[in-house]
Amino acid sequence: IKNHRLFIKPFVDALVKESISLELKGKFSESEHLNEMAAHAAEVFNDIFSEKSLLIAVNYLTVWNKVQKKKKLQADSLYALGTRIRGNEPNKAAGIYYDAIALYRNIGDERGESEILGGHGLIYTIIDYDTSLVYYKDALAIREKVDDRVLIGNALNSIGSLYYGVFKNYSLALNYLDSAEKVRTDLGDSLNLGRTIHTKASTLEKLGQYDQALKYFRRSIELNQSS
Numbered sequence: 001i002k003n004h005r006l007f008i009k010p011f012v013d014a015l016v017k018e019s020i021s022l023e024l025k026g027k028f029s030e031s032e033h034l035n036e037m038a039a040h041a042a043e044v045f046n047d048i049f050s051e052k053s054l055l056i057a058v059n060y061l062t063v064w065n066k067v068q069k070k071k072k073l074q075a076d077s078l079y080a081l082g083t084r085i086r087g088n089e090p091n092k093a094a095g096i097y098y099d100a101i102a103l104y105r106n107i108g109d110e111r112g113e114s115e116i117l118g119g120h121g122l123i124y125t126i127i128d129y130d131t132s133l134v135y136y137k138d139a140l141a142i143r144e145k146v147d148d149r150v151l152i153g154n155a156l157n158s159i160g161s162l163y164y165g166v167f168k169n170y171s172l173a174l175n176y177l178d179s180a181e182k183v184r185t186d187l188g189d190s191l192n193l194g195r196t197i198h199t200k201a202s203t204l205e206k207l208g209q210y211d212q213a214l215k216y217f218r219r220s221i222e223l224n225q226s227s
Contacts, residue, residue: 001041001044001045001048002048005045005049005187005188006150006187006188006189008041008045008054009053009054009148009150011041012038012041012042012045012054012057012058013057015034015035015037015038015041016034016035016038016057016058016060016061017072017073017076018034019031019032019034019035019038019061020061020069020072020073021073022034023066023069024066024069024070024073035058035061038054038057038058038061039058041054042054042055042057042058043055049149051147051148051149052146052147053111053146053147053148053149056110056111056146056147057111060072060108060109060111063108064107068106068107071103071106071107072103072107072109072112074103075100075103075104075107075109075112076100076112078096078097078099078100078103079097079100079112079115079116079119081096082094082096082097082100082116082119083119086119086122086123090123090126090127091127093123094120094123094124094127097116097119097120097123100112100116101113101116101117101120104116110142110145110146111146111148113142114139114142114143114145114146114148114151115139115151117135117136117138117139117142118135118136118139118143118151118154118155118158120135120139121133121135121136121139121155121158122158125162129162129166129167132162133159133162133167136155136158136159136162137155137159139151139155140152140155140156140159143155149183149186149187150187150189152183153180153183153184153187153189153192153196154192156176156177156179156180156183157176157177157180157184157192157195157196157199159176160173160174160175160176160177160179160180160196160199160200160203161173161177161199163176164177164199164202164203164206170203170206170207171207173199173203174200174203174204174207177196177199177200177203178200180196181193181196181197181200184196190223191223193223194220194223194224195220197216197219197220197223198216198217198220198224200216201213201214201215201216201217201219201220204216
């Protein structure tokens, strides 16, 4: 877990979903076994990184009833469908996301809601920039609440990129990109860190900080080559 931080979240999320699926099929012992695996991984993850997001995911299993667990799987399926089609059918995907968000909110799944709000923000970069910014900021607030560092970094980067590329507010863009850089550096997420660094370099250039911009452009090249 310590050496594979970025892979643990999808691993635990998959265990949680499969545990629910098995329970709904009446396979209670198998479900409980996966639940225990997920709980152990979440505890170790939190002990190492002081990030509670996975503990929150596992705790849902202890408070949801059967109906709520069915809704969780339905919401996840809708989210996956919307994500598959959002590039070609953004308006249809947005409608599917609305349905999924309603389900997540109904069962109190703030982790699921935080993910899909970011997806909504991405969709609205095609439709309406102001709405996109609102969704990204809403996503950031919930992502901070559920302590999901990867998603926090994504939201910070997305907001910074909008302020840079669309709203031309370079000072505000730099604030968000600085925060995204810190989060992604801590995560060891070199691929996404490289993207943040490149946008930050461009932002610094727009602000007339040419020496710093050159430094960051060079760093982005190094990160892209290493990843």
